[in-house]
Amino acid sequence: MGGRYTLQGVVASASGPGVALIAVEGQRALPYRVGSLVDGRWWVQSVGRRTVTLVPVSAGQALAPDETSAGGITLALPVQPSVSLGIQAAGS
Numbered sequence: 292m293g294g295r296y297t298l299q300g301v302v303a304s305a306s307g308p309g310v311a312l313i314a315v316e317g318q319r320a321l322p323y324r325v326g327s328l329v330d331g332r333w334w335v336q337s338v339g340r341r342t343v344t345l346v347p348v349s350a351g352q353a354l355a356p357d358e359t360s361a362g363g364i365t366l367a368l369p370v371q372p373s374v375s376l377g378i379q380a381a382g383s
Contacts (some may be wrong), residue, residue: 332348
């Protein structure tokens with residue numbers, strides 16, 4: 292199910308719940324806050340520094356954002372390769 296959704300960015304902070312930029316089926320990414328409904332099927336449960344956790348809407352009843360669900364999915368941003376600038380420290 293995670294292949295249908297692509298995490299393209301996050302805005303997470305210690306002072307708020309955060310926002311995730313999620314693309315559904317290759318469409319333009321949209322911002323979703325914690326507690327928002329994604330694609331009519333998933334709630335945004337949490338946003339981390341590089342991840343977002345989605346929990347399903349269950350049998351027509353939405354789970355509250357702080358409830359847990361066994362069928363949840365976690366999307367992660369791809370790991371960025373390290374970039375070498377070719378700068379050497381003094382005395383090297």
